[in-house]
Amino acid sequence: VSEGNPIAGGSYVGQSVESQRHIQDLRQRLIERSALDANELERRLEEFASTGVMPQRDLTRRIAHRMVGAAAILGFPDLSAAAEKLMNAIGSETEAEPVRIAYAIKTLIEAIRSLSP
Amino acid sequence: MTNLSLFGRTVCIVDDDEIIRQLMTVKLREYGISVMEASTGPELFAIMGRMQLDCILMDYALASDNGLFVHDQLRQRFLNVPPVIMLTSDDSQRTIIKAFRTGVQDYLIKKDLRIEDLFRSIQLAIERRDKDDAIKAEFERLKSHADIDEVTGLYRGEIVQTMLASLATLSAKAGKSFAIILIQIDQFKTVQAQAGQVPARRLLSVFATKLRGAIREADICGRGDEQDSFIYIVDHAVNRLGAETTAERLKQAVSFDLNLDRLNLSISADFGIAIFPENGDSPEALIRSARADLGYLAIDSATSAEGHAPADAIVVKTDERRVNARKRVFKGGKIVVNEGRLVLDCSVRDLSEAGARLRVATEFDVPELFELRVFGSGEGRSVRMIWQHGKEVGVEFVK
Numbered sequence A: 001v002s003e004g005n006p007i008a009g010g011s012y013v014g015q016s017v018e019s020q021r022h023i024q025d026l027r028q029r030l031i032e033r034s035a036l037d038a039n040e041l042e043r044r045l046e047e048f049a050s051t052g053v054m055p056q057r058d059l060t061r062r063i064a065h066r067m068v069g070a071a072a073i074l075g076f077p078d079l080s081a082a083a084e085k086l087m088n089a090i091g092s093e094t095e096a097e098p099v100r101i102a103y104a105i106k107t108l109i110e111a112i113r114s115l116s117p
Numbered sequence B: 001m002t003n004l005s006l007f008g009r010t011v012c013i014v015d016d017d018e019i020i021r022q023l024m025t026v027k028l029r030e031y032g033i034s035v036m037e038a039s040t041g042p043e044l045f046a047i048m049g050r051m052q053l054d055c056i057l058m059d060y061a062l063a064s065d066n067g068l069f070v071h072d073q074l075r076q077r078f079l080n081v082p083p084v085i086m087l088t089s090d091d092s093q094r095t096i097i098k099a100f101r102t103g104v105q106d107y108l109i110k111k112d113l114r115i116e117d118l119f120r121s122i123q124l125a126i127e128r129r130d131k132d133d134a135i136k137a138e139f140e141r142l143k144s145h146a147d148i149d150e151v152t153g154l155y156r157g158e159i160v161q162t163m164l165a166s167l168a169t170l171s172a173k174a175g176k177s178f179a180i181i182l183i184q185i186d187q188f189k190t191v192q193a194q195a196g197q198v199p200a201r202r203l204l205s206v207f208a209t210k211l212r213g214a215i216r217e218a219d220i221c222g223r224g225d226e227q228d229s230f231i232y233i234v235d236h237a238v239n240r241l242g243a244e245t246t247a248e249r250l251k252q253a254v255s256f257d258l259n260l261d262r263l264n265l266s267i268s269a270d271f272g273i274a275i276f277p278e279n280g281d282s283p284e285a286l287i288r289s290a291r292a293d294l295g296y297l298a299i300d301s302a303t304s305a306e307g308h309a310p311a312d313a314i315v316v317k318t319d320e321r322r323v324n325a326r327k328r329v330f331k332g333g334k335i336v337v338n339e340g341r342l343v344l345d346c347s348v349r350d351l352s353e354a355g356a357r358l359r360v361a362t363e364f365d366v367p368e369l370f371e372l373r374v375f376g377s378g379e380g381r382s383v384r385m386i387w388q389h390g391k392e393v394g395v396e397f398v399k
Helices: A017-051 A057-073 A077-089 A097-113 B018-029 B041-050 B067-077 B093-101 B115-145 B157-174 B188-195 B197-212 B240-253 B283-292
Strands: B010-014 B034-038 B055-058 B084-088 B106-109 B178-185 B220-223 B229-234 B256-260 B263-267 B269-276 B327-337 B342-351 B355-360 B369-374 B381-389 B392-397
Touching: A017 A057, A017 A097, A017 B018, A057 A077, A057 A097, A057 B018, A077 A097, B010 B018, B010 B041, B018 B034, B018 B115, B034 B041, B041 B067, B055 B067, B055 B115, B067 B084, B067 B093, B084 B115, B093 B106, B106 B115, B115 B157, B157 B178, B157 B220, B157 B229, B157 B269, B157 B283, B178 B197, B178 B240, B178 B283, B188 B197, B188 B263, B197 B240, B197 B256, B197 B263, B229 B240, B240 B269, B269 B283, B327 B355, B342 B369, B355 B369, B355 B381
Parallel strands: B010 B034, B010 B055, B055 B084, B084 B106
Antiparallel strands: B178 B229, B178 B269, B220 B229, B256 B263, B327 B342, B327 B369, B342 B355, B355 B392, B369 B381, B381 B392
16 A cells, blocks of 8 residues: 555556555565664664764665655655654764664664555 | 657656656556666666666656756766756746756746646647657758769758758758858969869868868758858758857868978868858858858968968968967957047957057948947957958057
8 A cells, every 4th residue: 555656556447456566565674674774773773872873874875765656656655754863864964963863763663664564 | 839749658657756757657558668777867867877768757856966966967978968857846946947947948946836837838848859859860961862072072052951941841841040151262263263173172171181181070060152162051050149159160170281282381270150041041142142141251271360361362471480379269349439429349350569450330431440348348449440351350450
């Protein structure tokens, strides 16, 4: 079910059953991949909590960037928005940046986990 | 809106996210589009090496490369690069502007993407490309069918006129520009009058040989509407500056010394530029406009920027060497008359320690003494006008 972007939206006249099935598969794969990303992000949050240093900011940004596009295009607008917030939090170059990142990671993890049954 | 069918067209999606690639593939195949997938620049290059693509959908932030860098590499490696549409999550204005500057056809944001928008963007990009290809094909066809003038080895004047008419029609339809450069041998008529037909014909032939050596493969050059003129068509230099660069290059090629029946001549040419459609929308209007522009580059290779060569005299080569090296420049400047009571724009084309060659925007009688201010060169300098030929002015610095 998709209330999100029409590119992966519901079926329409002319769309083959095979296409619909393929898109559903891709949506499922995105959910699974995001769940793995959530585990990875959670480890970074834990490291941040224990050391006070946010590890691997570039890789975190890459995960977020990849999720912004894929989630939007596959009809998960809330997930895309949460990933975008994380992307924007990284590189704000303020003293509060690590705290912002941590908060954005937490929000994103929640958004990812809300997709899983 | 375009009705172009994309059935059977080939589009390559370049994205490091396999999920995105597969989704695009599924959606585009519903429209009968054949889809190729690449996750990196090198994978795209490999595909380009073995097949012709109609369009490329390129992610901006690839894992290993930046999409714009890959686009740049494409243009360096391949002659016929298909239109590129950026398809990305990056919606920063800076990136979008940068992308359009590098020549991408469209920029689509993934999070706002609708399949109709993507489809329309691909349609427009391919349609634009098809029109360009049609113009190129017609250009090539005309080139291959043209008759060659036996004296110069260049296209006959009638053929050039036909090509111009055809190019004007096609370019008008496609909303494209092209430039013509009218080239006129400086001393041909004088040689003809004073030395006779045979030396004049030889001059024409030698001049054309030099010109032929400077013609780029993509351009067309042939005889003009007068015996001593040639027309050079540049279908990819769409602005005046690009055409001027070509004219400068041609001028260097056709400035040479020639011995004709004991006459040692320094040969050069006048150049005039016209841009379609700004300066004319028909061959006649363009040639008229280019003729009116003749002289903008006028300076004989045997005369310094400061010296004047009468237009109706044969310039005989001497062994004199220029005392001050002349540097080709293209700078903005001001002609300041009467302590600033009158200020006029000009461009500075040649500059030496002794003087300069200027070009004024409109033809007027330049006063004998005035102040020249060259942008970026500090204070103005007093100069004396040595010669004037239309909009071209030679000046010497006054100490």
